[in-house]
Amino acid sequence: MTSPSIGAQSSNSTNSSGDPSSDHDAERLAYNARIAELREAEYPMLKDQIYLDHAATTVPSASLLAAFAKDMTSKLFGNPHSLGSASSQTSSMCCDNVRLKVLRLFGADPAAFDVVFVANATAGIKLVAEAMACQPHGGFRYWYHRDSHTSLVGVREMAMQGVSCLEDDAAVEDWICSGTERGSGDEVCGLFAYPAQSNMNGRRLPLSWCGSIRSTNGGICTLLDAAGLVSTSPLDLSDIQTAPDFTVMSFYKMFGFPDLGALIIKKDAGRIFEARRYFGGGTVETVACGGNHEWHFKKDTTLHESLEDGTLPISSIRALDLAIDNHERLFGSFSDISRHTGFLVSTAYTQLEALRHSNGSPVCTIYNDRTDMDNRGPVIALNLLDASGDYVSLQEVQKLASINNVHLRTGNLCNPGGVSHALGMDAKDLMENYSVGLRCSSDRDILNGKPTGVVRLSFGAMSTLADVNQFLTFVKDSFVENTPIDNEDSMVMDHDTNTNFCITSLVVYPIKSCGGYLVPPDTPWMVRSEGLAWDREWCLVHQGTQVALNQKRFPMLALFKPQLDLPQNLLHVQWIGTTTDKVSNTISIPLTLDIRLFREASVASVLSCARTSCTERARPLIYSALEITNFFSAHLDMPVYLARLPPKNHLPLSDEKGILACHFVSGENPQDMPGSFPTPPPSPLRFQSEDELETRQSPGSLANESPILVLFLPSLDRVNALLPEKTEQISPESFRGNIVLGALDVHRKQTDEMSKTLPLRLIEDGLTTLEIYNESSMAWKQPFKLNLMAPCRRCQMVAIDQNTAMRKPEVFAHIAKVRRSNGGVWFGVHAAVDKDDNDYRHELGLVVRVGDRVRGS
Structure with missing residues (x-):
């Protein structure tokens, strides 16, 4: 077409x-x-x-990319430095032609200007700054406009003779008119830099400044960041007297492709590059090495020959040639x-x-x-x-x-x-x-x-x-x-103290950001300061970055479905996505910490969870078995390792058999419940302030914010009740909670007017503590407590279907509509064991199971 x-x-x-x-x-x-x-x-x-x-x-056009592909497969472009070959001459001629085309695009006279190809506008700025820093008499003085891009601001670190940030346009005008001194002496160089167009709000700054500075502040060079302006507007450099000395731009902002930039230099300002010290391949005529003969002669025929270090990106330059013509054909x-x-x-x-x-x-x-x-x-x-x-x-x-x-x-x-x-x-x-x-x-x-x-x-x-x-x-x-907004604190709701629930489901997520394991209803499950047993003890780590993957960036993680087989001491993982011939769809991983399962170099394998939103540094062990690595890498189509956070956050010490026996088959005795936790337990979790609603990661855990996430089904019912008609109900799985509570006897003061108020008020907004009653807790003559720490700030991850990994934007959009407050979207509550109420001896016996009664207060 x-x-x-x-x-x-x-x-x-x-x-x-x-x-x-x-x-x-x-x-x-x-x-x-x-x-x-x-x-x-x-x-x-x-x-x-x-x-x-x-x-x-x-964004690049399809016709540009097609023309480039055709050109690259029909012509042979060699290295321009390989003099004599036809392919080299083709490349050299292309570069010369495109330089001229760039100058003509901006109305610049080739007799007065030269073009240096660089990676981007920032690279062009850096090239000028480095040359200015090499000037005699102590370098240069620098003035820049407050609206400058960071790359222009950074030049100030190289200006040894002083820096001035001009606060606004009026300050620039005053500075120009005053004929400001250039520095400590007449021979000190100066540089003034500013953007032609603010990359923040698009405001265009006067292009006349360059000419004014040239006429009133002789000796001060001007650097124009034109990257923002030329992306959608013309730039006229035809007047040599008013044009900037140096102009930088990035062509991908103009055409989408190629990833290339340019530094346009007024030739009479090229003198500053004479003091440049570094030289690279292609920028010198002769070089002597060895002994006392360390000298070289730079190329001096053109500016670009002396400044373009190394081999030019010939493919990108050819793509620019095509891009300029294609853009004019499409848009005028x-x-x-x-x-x-x-x-x-x-x-x-x-x-x-x-x-x-x-x-x-x-x-x-x-x-x-x-x-x-x-x-x-x-x-x-x-x-x-x-x-x-x-x-x-x-x-x-x-x-x-x-x-x-x-x-x-x-x-x-x-x-x-x-x-x-x-x-x-x-x-x-x-x-x-x-x-x-x-x-x-x-x-x-x-x-x-x-x-x-x-x-x-x-x-x-x-x-x-x-x-x-x-x-x-x-x-x-x-x-x-x-919807009318209640002026009162919308995150607090009055309710009677008699608020009774029962645990309808328990879910642990053995592998961080992967699928959940539903604890069988008749199984008692250990809970300690670090959370539910086996919750987020493993994670998948990118082999290159060493950063843990999360479902926000990689929704496909939801398709890994772990199952804990405690009698067999195995973690089974099933992949429910598209099958591949490379590996099986299931794998079984031993739960024991056999040191032979992990890489010998695991001591040096440090995963910084701080880079993935955790606040503590974890030191996981990397599984060495290729079968395990290939299983996860093949299904995700990216190189990953499976890593495990060991029980004491350090390498296990082996016994005579080389195995650390820290896991047990589940039983009715709470002390025999399986789990892998640090001992002794760490100090209780705290968050900095109620206003910020922050939580901190538990040491020895891969949890992002808190040990336990509690969901209230009555609250989800209220959220679902406000969904538009014929809209699919939001399931509890979307919120990836650990403890899901259903209502037994919830008494709330709720009026018709409150139900119309946004942000929506939910029962948990007024609760601070959960008391859990079961046979184990009664053996200690009292229930054990969970402190409700703060609401859970939700992200787009709730919009990921946990069974298909497909995004359902309407889920997060609806939650954001009814539960936005204090700059965030909230649903569910972070919780942790109340260690002030449950002493350490008591904590050893804390277990929960589906059906336990819970009292909120």
Whole structure:
């Protein structure tokens, strides 16, 4: 199928009203319709996806990839350094032609500019910074705009003569007009850097600054980060006097492919590279090595020859050649693309700004200036608010977006100055946030009631109004509250103290993030500070990263179904997914800690659970049997090990037979219950504050947050009762609880008005303790207690069907609708043994079984 092409559009006018019914927008709607038509053939990967992360990378067209594949299989490209061969000459000619094409794309005169191919914009920035640092008289002084990308901010670490962060545009104008001194002496070099377009909110900064600096601050070089701007807009470098000395960009942001960048250098500024010390292959004419003869002569014919270390990425350069032509054929000029994406972002901005909850409060805080919408790139930075005005957690936005096939960016966006300013944070706030655990990509995204980052939407050439409308539908369905909100604390519910339950099921998850094992109803099961016996004692570890897999990233883990065969002392694992001829669908693993089962190098095999959300460091043993490794690796189609956390969190000491006898066949005697736990037990679990609702991982466990997760079936019934008609009921398995409680005699004060209140109030919200009654506890003359520690913050993992590994986005979306509070979505309760009430001697005999009575208070 041949995709339609779009020629250049004649109109240069824009409309920021966002009203698609106006006459002015007729041309924009026609262009949008043609984009939607070509998108079906050219961008099949976008089908059923809402891709709004073009500022990070845009999407390559099918025709570009097809043309590249055809070109690579029909022509022979050699190494340009292999002089004389036809394939080498083909590559050299290609590189020369593409350099010229890049310069012409930006209106740059080849007589005044040169192009150096680099990995990306950051690599180009680093190349300039390293050259500046090598300048005589102590290096250079550095000025940068606050809205700079992290890669520009990082240059300051190499500026030995001083650094100045210019807080806003006015500060830059004042600095230019004042003719600021360049440093400690006239011979000290200076560099001013800034983005042409903020990668946070799309605000475009004046391109005239480079010319002004050139005329008023002679000797100061200018570095323009054009990566954001040129992704959807033209850049004109035709005026040599006003053009920046150095311009960097990343072509994957423009075309989606190839992964390549460029540093465009004004030739009269190339002098700074003369002090560059390093040289690589292809950048020198002659090199002498050995003895006292250590010298070399650099290539000096062109700038790019002296700066492109090593062999050029010829395939990527050829792909760029094809990408430039293909992009123009599909979309017309970058001016056409700019008008189109400007129309989309204006429409999105207007509708997002108008969104309201049922009580009239806004749904979004938008960090774009409405008065300046005509001078912005197609980017919107925002945060979502609930009906009470509290910020919605970025993690919840990301989770709901993920399961609804919405692709966007959250966090500080590698724009530390811009995001901090938008959120009203200063250096002190950032230090306090860091001290309490905030990190890049951290899930601690609301601190002291304030967000630590933003949500970014960004549009590209192939975006359409359908993307805007579908995103708005997503926001309305997921975040707009149309139900009255109770002003009281919605996470607390009054109830009578006589709240009686029974245990309807017990589930352990022997292998972290894999399927659960349903404890037989007539089997007593040990419970101690570390949780239920055998719960999360194993995990699957990626062989390369040494990080434990989790079901959030790898839903297929749910298809491993473990079964504990205690009489035979075996863990049976069945794979219920698609069969493979490589390995069997079942495997049996001994429960004993025979040291011969594990790798000899297991002492050095340290798995940092902190990298997978745990807070403790575990030292698991890696199974050495290839049969075990192949079983899990083949079914997951990735290289993994099966690892086990040993009982005392260290290597077992063998007896004469080489076996540590720490497992027993189950029996009625509680002391004979099987289990593998540290001894003596660790101190009781604590969480830092009730506001943050945090828990910590138990030492000696692979549990993420707490030893035990308790689910209340009456609460699930209330959640299911609010599901839309004809919607499949949510099962308890979705929440992967350990102890599931059904109601015997639950007395609650509940009115019709409360049932209409969101977040939904559930019986466990007012409970702090569970007392469990059974024959074993009565032998001690008293029940044993579980402390209910904090609600469980849910993620998109609840949307994974535990029997098919298929995602059901409506499950998490519904939970998020009815149980969102304090920046999170909550269902189920974390619990741990109350060791203040149950002394250590008592704890040795703690067991539970299906049918035990439980009293909540």
